[in-house]
Amino acid sequence: MKLVRIFSAAVLAAFMLLICGCWDDYELNALFIVTGIALDSSQNPSQMDISVQIAKPHPSSEGKSDSENEPVILMNTTAPTMSDALSVFNRNSNRTLMLQHNQVLLLGKSLAEDNIIKHLDLFMRDQETRMEVLVMVVDGRAEDIINAQLEQDSISGMFLARLITDLTTASSHYQIRMIDFVSRLLDESVAPIAPIVSLKENNGKQEIVMNGMAVFDNERMIGQLTNDEVTGYIWAMGDVSRGEVSFSTEWGTAVLNISSLTAKREISFDNEKVQVNLSIKAQLHIGQISGFKYISMEELMAHLQTSAEQAIRDKIMNSFEISKTLNADIFGFGRSIYRTYPSEWKKIREEWETVYQNLELDVNVDAHIATTGQITDSLEMEEGKSAD
Amino acid sequence: MFLKYFIRKLQYITGFRKAVRTPEETHKEAHWKPEETESGTSEEKEKEPMKAELKDNLGQLLDMLGNSNDVKKHVFRFGPDNTLSGALVFIDGLADSKTITDAILRPLITTRMKGLASLKGENLLDAVSENALFSGDVETVESLSELAAGCLSGDTALLLEGCQAGLIISSKGWEKRGVSEPQSEAVVRGPREGFTENLRTNTSMIRRKIHHGKLIAEQLTVGRKTRTGICLMYLDGVANPDVVKKVKYRIENLEVDSILESGYIEEYIEDAPFSPFSTIGYSEKPDVVASRILEGRVAIVVDGTPFVLTAPMLFIESFQSTEDYYVRPLYASLVRILRFIAFFIAVFGPAVYIALTVFHQEMIPTTLLFTIANAREGTPFPVFIETAIMVITFEILREAGVRLPRPVGQAISIVGALVMGDAAVSAGLVGAPVVIAVSLTAVSGFLVPNQYDAASMLRIIMMILAALIGGYGISMGFLGLLIHLASLTSFGVPYFQGLSFSRNLEDAVVRMPLWTMVKRPKGIAYHDITRRRFFIPPLRPHQDEDGQKEN
Numbered sequence: 001m002k003l004v005r006i007f008s009a010a011v012l013a014a015f016m017l018l019i020c021g022c023w024d025d026y027e028l029n030a031l032f033i034v035t036g037i038a039l040d041s042s043q044n045p046s047q048m049d050i051s052v053q054i055a056k057p058h059p060s061s062e063g064k065s066d067s068e069n070e071p072v073i074l075m076n077t078t079a080p081t082m083s084d085a086l087s088v089f090n091r092n093s094n095r096t097l098m099l100q101h102n103q104v105l106l107l108g109k110s111l112a113e114d115n116i117i118k119h120l121d122l123f124m125r126d127q128e129t130r131m132e133v134l135v136m137v138v139d140g141r142a143e144d145i146i147n148a149q150l151e152q153d154s155i156s157g158m159f160l161a162r163l164i165t166d167l168t169t170a171s172s173h174y175q176i177r178m179i180d181f182v183s184r185l186l187d188e189s190v191a192p193i194a195p196i197v198s199l200k201e202n203n204g205k206q207e208i209v210m211n212g213m214a215v216f217d218n219e220r221m222i223g224q225l226t227n228d229e230v231t232g233y234i235w236a237m238g239d240v241s242r243g244e245v246s247f248s249t250e251w252g253t254a255v256l257n258i259s260s261l262t263a264k265r266e267i268s269f270d271n272e273k274v275q276v277n278l279s280i281k282a283q284l285h286i287g288q289i290s291g292f293k294y295i296s297m298e299e300l301m302a303h304l305q306t307s308a309e310q311a312i313r314d315k316i317m318n319s320f321e322i323s324k325t326l327n328a329d330i331f332g333f334g335r336s337i338y339r340t341y342p343s344e345w346k347k348i349r350e351e352w353e354t355v356y357q358n359l360e361l362d363v364n365v366d367a368h369i370a371t372t373g374q375i376t377d378s379l380e381m382e383e384g385k386s387a388d
Numbered sequence: 389m390f391l392k393y394f395i396r397k398l399q400y401i402t403g404f405r406k407a408v409r410t411p412e413e414t415h416k417e418a419h420w421k422p423e424e425t426e427s428g429t430s431e432e433k434e435k436e437p438m439k440a441e442l443k444d445n446l447g448q449l450l451d452m453l454g455n456s457n458d459v460k461k462h463v464f465r466f467g468p469d470n471t472l473s474g475a476l477v478f479i480d481g482l483a484d485s486k487t488i489t490d491a492i493l494r495p496l497i498t499t500r501m502k503g504l505a506s507l508k509g510e511n512l513l514d515a516v517s518e519n520a521l522f523s524g525d526v527e528t529v530e531s532l533s534e535l536a537a538g539c540l541s542g543d544t545a546l547l548l549e550g551c552q553a554g555l556i557i558s559s560k561g562w563e564k565r566g567v568s569e570p571q572s573e574a575v576v577r578g579p580r581e582g583f584t585e586n587l588r589t590n591t592s593m594i595r596r597k598i599h600h601g602k603l604i605a606e607q608l609t610v611g612r613k614t615r616t617g618i619c620l621m622y623l624d625g626v627a628n629p630d631v632v633k634k635v636k637y638r639i640e641n642l643e644v645d646s647i648l649e650s651g652y653i654e655e656y657i658e659d660a661p662f663s664p665f666s667t668i669g670y671s672e673k674p675d676v677v678a679s680r681i682l683e684g685r686v687a688i689v690v691d692g693t694p695f696v697l698t699a700p701m702l703f704i705e706s707f708q709s710t711e712d713y714y715v716r717p718l719y720a721s722l723v724r725i726l727r728f729i730a731f732f733i734a735v736f737g738p739a740v741y742i743a744l745t746v747f748h749q750e751m752i753p754t755t756l757l758f759t760i761a762n763a764r765e766g767t768p769f770p771v772f773i774e775t776a777i778m779v780i781t782f783e784i785l786r787e788a789g790v791r792l793p794r795p796v797g798q799a800i801s802i803v804g805a806l807v808m809g810d811a812a813v814s815a816g817l818v819g820a821p822v823v824i825a826v827s828l829t830a831v832s833g834f835l836v837p838n839q840y841d842a843a844s845m846l847r848i849i850m851m852i853l854a855a856l857i858g859g860y861g862i863s864m865g866f867l868g869l870l871i872h873l874a875s876l877t878s879f880g881v882p883y884f885q886g887l888s889f890s891r892n893l894e895d896a897v898v899r900m901p902l903w904t905m906v907k908r909p910k911g912i913a914y915h916d917i918t919r920r921r922f923f924i925p926p927l928r929p930h931q932d933e934d935g936q937k938e939n
Binding site: 017028100 | 745746747749750754755757758760761762764765766767770771816858864
C-alpha cells in the first residue's frame, strides 16, 4: 500500500514536469525580425504614426543579384496605440512580427515633447519586447531614420545599435536602454535622458549623426544637451575609459587622451544647502600637441596637467549649469543623497527642485599624465631656447 | 519483459531492491531445466566406464566425435617386439602435426623401456606418460567424453590396449592471426599491439604487462554447443572478491547454447540490459586491460574475439583514453575536458539547434539570427524534419562506410561529403547551419567511441523532446538522463562514481599527474588500495644535485 502511494506520488510529480512546456514555436521562415520601431506624432492628436523596420531575409541559395535588393521591409500605419499598430501589421503581413530582436525604439521629437510615458506601457509589459532595446530621440521624424539608406550598415536599426555599442567602450553611460530609461523615469529625482540622432544629407548620401542627448522630466522632453555637454555629463558620472580632453592655452593647443577617468561623490549638508564634492581621477596620455615652442619638457607636463584639470572641471561645471537651467537632475545627485543620507533625503524630497537650484557642486580633478606617447617632445619644440 | 525491467528499476530507486541480483533471485528467475537436450545423454555416457579393449574405446570415441572427415585416428604398435598397441585420435587442423610426430609418436615407437610389456592398465599409462612422451602437458582421464572434449580443443587423445583410461596430450596448434595493431583503438603514443582471436595469446599478453604472482587467471567453459573457453583475470587482493564472485557466478550459471563473441557474455551478465549505456567495458588493447586490472577490475577474456571485457565499468571510463596516461597531464586534462564537451554536443547538439531556432529565437545573437534566417529562407521542411533528415543521412552513410570493403567505402565517403555538404544546401533542400550543426555533432560523437551507440540513440530522443517542448524539453531530458545514469550500477559499483564530488577526483574530469594518484580508485579496488605510499612529486633539478653530492 505504501509502495502504491509512493508510486502514485512519483507519477503525479512527473506529470507536473510534463504538463508544461514551451508553446510558442515558430519556424524562422514564419517570422519577421523587427530591428527598429519608430513612433511619431500624427496630425490627429489622438493617434500616432508608427513604423517598423524588418530585416528582409534573403534566400542564400539564390544568386547575388538578390542581395542588391532592399535590405529591409518597412511597414507603417497610424493607430492610437502600439498594440493596435502591431495587430494591423500582423494582419497585413504574411508572417508574425518578432519583437525580441528589436534594436531601437525611436521617438520623434514632437512626440517626445508632447507626452512619452503613455506609449511605454507595451514595451515594458509585453514579454516579447525586451527591456534591452535602446531608446533614442530623433531630431525630426523618427520614420526618416528607419527609412534611411545608409552606406555603413544596410539596416539602420543595426547601425544605431552598433553605434551605441562602440560608444559604450568609451563609457557605459552612453547606453540608454529601456530599462535604464524607465528606472530613471521611476526615480523621483533623476531625470531620464536619451541620445538624440538626426538624419543628414551629405553629397546625396544619407548619414545618421548623434546630436547630444534629450533630457526628460516625468512626462516629456524638456530640453537637450549638446555633444560637448554630454561629454561633461559622462565625465561627471565617471567610469570612462576612452575620450579626449582638448584645450588651448596661450602657449599652444593640446589633445590628451583619457585612458581612465573615475568619479567619486561626497555629499555634505550645510544648513539648508547641499554640497556635492566630486573628485575626479583621470589617467591621461598625450594625444597631440602643437605650439609650446620654448618650454622644457617638465614645465610642459606640469602645464598640461593643470590645464587638463581645468578643462575637465570647466566641462563638468558647464553641463551642471545647463542641468540647473533645465532643472533636471541628470547626474542623479538626488539618488546619491537618498542612498547615503536617507533621513536627510526625506526632509528635502518635497522641495528637491528648489534644493537642486541651490545645490553647490565642487569639482576636484586629479589628472595624471602617464605617457607622452611614442615620442616625447614635438617637432616644433625647441627646448632650452628662450623666446626673445 | 520491458515492463518487468521497469518495475524492477522503480523498486531499486525506491529502495525496495538491491542493485545487484542475489544468487537466490537469479536462480529463481532462471529456474528452468533443459528437458530434452543432448547434455543429458552425454552425462549418461560419462558415467559409463571405459572398456579395456582398444577397439571398443576407439570406436566409441570416434562415434562421439561424429566420424567426421577431419577427425584423424592413427593405430600403431610399439614397445618391445611391438607387443603393445595404441591409437591416437586428433582433429586435423586443430592439432599440430609436428608435435604429434615429434613429441608423441616418435618417442612412443622408439621407446625400448624394459618391463613395459609386463605393465597393465593404469600403470602402463603412467609409465608411458612419465617415461616415453616428450610432452609437458599430459593428463590421464577416465571417461571418453573428456577425451572427446580434449580432441575438440586441439589436443591429442591416446588410447592404449588394455587400459580403462586414456591420455590427453597437449598438441594445440592451429592457424591464427598474428598480433597486430588494433583497428578500433589507434594511438599516437603507446603500445600498438592488440589482442587476437586466440585466448592463450590474449592472456599471455596481459601477463606480459603484469608480472605478478597474484594475477589470477581462472578458466571457465561456457556454451553447450560452442564450449567456448573464458578466462577471468584479476589481481588477487586488489580486485573486490565480491565482484569476482558475482562475475564468476553470472558466467557459470549461463544456460546458453553458444558464445561467439564477448558481446554475448556482456549481454548476458550486464546489470542494465535495457539502458542505452553499457555497464561493462571492453578494450582491444592489453595495456588498457592491464591498467584496469591494476585498478581492481576483473577482465573477462573470451576465446575467439580480440575484445576483452572489463567489469565493473564506470561512466567516466568512456572518457579516459589510454593515451591520457602516456602524455603529460596538462594536455591530457585539456583533451579530456574536450571529450566531455564533445559528448554533450553529440547528445544535445541538434536538439539545442532545434530548440533555439524554433522556440528561443531571442537567445540567438541578432547577427547570427539573420544568417540563420537567410539560410532557412526557402527551405521546404520544418527545422525538426530538416535536422532529422541530416542526422539519418549521416547514420546511413556511416553504416555504409563501416560495412563496405575499404576501397568502396572511400567512394561512399566522397558521395556522402558531396550529398551532405554541398548538394543538399545548394539545391535548397536543407539550410547550411543544419549541415554545420549535424556534422559537428557527428564528429563530436567519435571522440567518445565507447558511448557512441548511446549518444546516437539519445540524440534522437533529445531532438524529439526539443521539437515538442523546446529548451524545457531538453532540460527535462537532461534531468531524466542524469537520474538514469545515477541509478545505474555495474556489479555493485555506482556507475557515476568518479563524477560525484567525493571520490576519485584525481582521475575524473581532469587527469592529475601520476604521482598524485596515490590510491587506487576507491569502490573498485578492495584491499590493497595503495599505489604509492606517499605523495611524492618528482625531484626538482636542485634536489637531484643535492642527492648526487651526498653520494
